[in-house]
Amino acid sequence: MSRLILDDxxxxxxxxxxxxxxxxxxxxxxxxxxxxxxxGPSGCGKSTTLxxxxxxxxxxxxxxxxxDSVQNDVRTQDRDIAMVFQxxxxxxxxxxxxxxxxxxxxxxxxxxxxxDDRVTEAASMMGIEGLLDRLPGELSGGQQQxxxxxRAIVRDPEVFLMDEPLSNLDAKLRAEMRTELQQxxxxxxxxxxxxxxDQTEAMTMSDRIAVMNDGKLQQVGRPLELYHEPxxxxxxxxxxxxxxxxxTGRREGSSFVTDRIQYPLPMDIADAVGDATDLVFGxxxxxxxxxxxxxxxxxxxxxxxxxxxxxxxxxxxxxxxxGETEGTxxxxxxxxxxxxVDAGETVRVYIPPETVHVFDAASGEALH
Ligand code: ATP
Numbered sequence: 001m002s003r004l005i006l007d008d009x010x011x012x013x014x015x016x017x018x019x020x021x022x023x024x025x026x027x028x029x030x031x032x033x034x035x036x037x038x039x040g041p042s043g044c045g046k047s048t049t050l051x052x053x054x055x056x057x058x059x060x061x062x063x064x065x066x067x068d069s070v071q072n073d074v075r076t077q078d079r080d081i082a083m084v085f086q087x088x089x090x091x092x093x094x095x096x097x098x099x100x101x102x103x104x105x106x107x108x109x110x111x112x113x114x115x116d117d118r119v120t121e122a123a124s125m126m127g128i129e130g131l132l133d134r135l136p137g138e139l140s141g142g143q144q145q146x147x148x149x150x151r152a153i154v155r156d157p158e159v160f161l162m163d164e165p166l167s168n169l170d171a172k173l174r175a176e177m178r179t180e181l182q183q184x185x186x187x188x189x190x191x192x193x194x195x196x197x198d199q200t201e202a203m204t205m206s207d208r209i210a211v212m213n214d215g216k217l218q219q220v221g222r223p224l225e226l227y228h229e230p231x232x233x234x235x236x237x238x239x240x241x242x243x244x245x246x247x248t249g250r251r252e253g254s255s256f257v258t259d260r261i262q263y264p265l266p267m268d269i270a271d272a273v274g275d276a277t278d279l280v281f282g283x284x285x286x287x288x289x290x291x292x293x294x295x296x297x298x299x300x301x302x303x304x305x306x307x308x309x310x311x312x313x314x315x316x317x318x319x320x321x322x323g324e325t326e327g328t329x330x331x332x333x334x335x336x337x338x339x340x341v342d343a344g345e346t347v348r349v350y351i352p353p354e355t356v357h358v359f360d361a362a363s364g365e366a367l368h
Contacts, residue, residue, distance in 0.1 A: 002066060002080075002158035002191050004030040004053065009062035011048050022048040024215035025062070033189040035182070036220075037202040039238070040212035046195040049212070050161050053193060054083050066158060082152035086164040088144045090136040096123075096147045097132040100154050115154075122153040125184060142173045149181070153188070160185070160192040166201065178205055199239055203227075211235050233364040236282050236357060242316060245288075245331045247281040248361060256281060256358075260321040260330065264298045266353045272368035273358060279367075282357035288333035290317060290341060294350040303331070303349045305341050313337045319349060 011023040023045040051057040055076035064071045123129045126146040166174045182205045203223045211218040219231040230236035249258035256263040309316040319331045358368040
């Protein structure tokens, strides 16, 4: 069993007179064998969180535990953790085999034969058996990353920590490695924390995603849970591509009103909104229906398609309300690729009430 627990963890860096709160009171429990992806924009504190788990950074406040064992003061080399970096961090003068076995020779009392067996097994998992006698300089970026992953596997750790391990690879290789890494993690069943700013990696690889912003944890949940039930505006705009549309307005009586539209609120939304007056409506591009009338005039609007991007399987249609100054855009919708919408065309746009997300404009918290 290896359950990883972060309990009110905070990291403050001192920079001269200034204090930088890089990680602000984070709590999360990662069950044994889970693949947790930590996502968020640059500077939000992802790497610092990972480095505290690894013991590469001290913890200002709070506790990190592996099962019941507090790790705060355990030295990096004594933590049962293997880390994989974006930069691979291979020793340039050691062969692939040497890089993979080095940690074991140092930190364990395994015999040479046992180490050799482990290296061979990890190399075969990573498909690099034939490359073991090469130096890093004689390997491609993808092969070097396989060696770095192999080095983590031979340690047979309780926890894998990965900091953007695929971001130096080209798009095709990255997509391949994504699937492979995910299969490998499932096969080994090792609790994994994986840092990325790439939401595709987060959505496709993880059991759960933890979204961070500005040092704070915004939401932790399964990928589709975050997609369908974002807890706040930050998560709503961060997860999903093309991203969610937002319309800013206010509640007036039983309607949501912007300077362009009046949208009658269905009862369940009106109830959820309660006393809040300043609202943001969130609408996923695929929820918008373009074309035939849905026979719901109150929730239908006339809009102009300004730009249409055919992607094959779908079109991305940029829409604006009448009277909008040129160059502004009100909504982005996706439609099936077979459906033809032309730039400049005026279309009926239906925003189905059951798909609408509503946020409190002041706090950003989801109301519905
Ligand atoms: P990126 O995706 O760009 O790697 P990140 O989410 O991993 O970003 P961190 O590297 O954890 O972010 O940094 C979080 C904050 O802490 C940033 O404001 C950063 O400038 C600051 N920070 C990180 N390390 C130090 C340090 N050693 N001294 C001072 N400030 C630091």
